[in-house]
Amino acid sequence: MWKKRLRDLIKIGRLRLIAPNGDLVELGGTPYLSHHRQLEVTVRLHGSLTPFKLMLDPHRYLGESYMNGDLTIERGDLWDFIELIGYNFEEPRPDITNGFAALANSVLRRIQQHNDLTASRRNVAHHYDLSEDFYRLFLDADMQYSCAYFRSPNASIEEAQTAKKEHIAAKLLLAPGMRVLDIGCGWGGMALFLARTHQVRVVGITLSTEQLAVARARAMGLEDRVSFELMDYRKVEGSFDRIVSVGMFEHVGIPQYAQYFQTMTERLAPDGVALVHSIGRMRGPSRTSGFIRKFIFPGGYVPALSEVLPTIERSGLWLTDLEVLRIHYAETLRLWRERFMANRHRLPPQYDEKFCRMWEFYLASSEMSFRFNGFMVFQLQLSRSVNAVPLTRDYMTTQEHLMATAAE
Structure with a gap:
């Protein structure tokens, strides 16, 4: 058969x-x-x-x-x-005509994505508390573990990740002295970049003890402008001029979307600006694959924009800009996969052959999702005020060009 x-x-x-x-x-x-x-x-x-x-x-x-x-x-x-x-094999589109199947699928997704404080910490530890040495085998020198931005198709992973940080910084409209919250700061690269290039004060939060230790070590000499905390986004207090979240929203889960954007509304200054960078689907809601959910990202979910935008509308935030990046993550994953395969012989003994095959499959199948199965990355620029950003997008290109020129 x-x-x-x-x-x-x-x-x-x-x-x-x-x-x-x-x-x-x-x-x-x-x-x-x-x-x-x-x-x-x-x-x-x-x-x-x-x-x-x-x-x-x-x-x-x-x-x-x-x-x-x-x-x-x-x-x-x-x-x-x-x-x-x-x-x-084309990924099937969701069947919106079958009411029972759609309801069952929705209920199952919500059960799988119920990320309370305890579950969120446990799920983050599963993936991100692997050793720093492991991730350095295939990431760029700044340890950016999210979609890069390829201004040129032949850019190196270092060049493309720097371009990503510049692209995001341009959308944040930063000024010296601003207070910035980095939700899901990873190993600290984005926070340190913003502090160095724009003289802002950044608080980075993560649920990974391994990432926290690395980020704090990297902040030596910038303690007056950057601090890192082991903290859930739901526990943050205070007001921030800017909020940035890169590659973290995929771990929030649909049941927590309302609380996520409500928290962002409460923490953002009246004229503040936020930037959310996340993987998304262009073919509508679906479920996380069994392999990814079990072995790679328990509790994770890649949303369709149709699942995100209604929650933003109810939060009172303005969606001041939306950009979709299509093949950028496919190219990022290709470079990660090639580096991983070239360096897998250098893995510490605790990462055996079974582990290597698991990660090889994760990187390869994820790349396929972006090349063939309708995965993409979206960047949402959000604000509480209709006048928080300029009338046109020209400022993004201008600021990005200035940063790229200054770095040369």
Whole structure:
């Protein structure tokens, strides 16, 4: 049964599938994607139950099978296989006509994303409390762990991550002495960049003890302008001229959206400006894949804008600018994946081969999501006042150009 279904699905490229009993199934037609490039992959399945698991829940078991060694690649590599899948399997659009299915899907999503204070800390620790040395194997020198911004398609990861920070800073309309809150500050790169380049005072908050230790160590010499705290966004007090949140909103969860934006409204000065940078979906609400939810980001969810904007409207905040970045994260993930593969031999002993395969699959499948499955990044500029930002967007380009020129 599973062989027949696959034959109907593979149209682009060529897949040779070796079943657990040794049978060879050849799928697809010509392997050529163009006159100069072909896509041909041979995959071997191990264990009699593996084919049925893959048919039952491919979103979970494809990654899990590769991680556990139940799926091995004998011709090509994992990215070749993932790319072939991307060309042939389109993510289904949500069925808005089936009322019961839509309701069940909505309820399940909310249960999976119930991130109270305890769950949020536990979920963050699962992913971000890995060692600093591990992340340095594939991130840029500033340890930016979010979508870069490619002014040029040939930019290095360092150049593109610097451009991302400049792009965000331009939207924040910063002035010396302003008080800035960085929600989900990571290893401190954005906070330190803003403090150095714009002479602002930044409070960065994180739920990761590992990230906090690194951020505080990096702030040596800038203690008068930057501080980092182990704190949930719901516990922040005080007023801020600017709020920035990069790559954190994906961990909030739909049930907490109202509280997230209400907190932002309460913490933002009357003429303040906020910038939220998050992964999003262009095909409407869906569910986090079983593999990502179990092994990578428990409690995480990539929202559609249709799930976010109504909450912003009810919060009283103005949406003063919205930008969608499409292929930028695909290119970011490609560079991370290439660095990870080149440096995986340097991993500490606690990160075994199974762990390496898990992360390789995470990086490759995430890249596929941005190239083929409608994932993108959105940047929301928000304010409490209709007059908080200029009438046109020209100021962003001007400020960004000034920062790029000053850095040369």
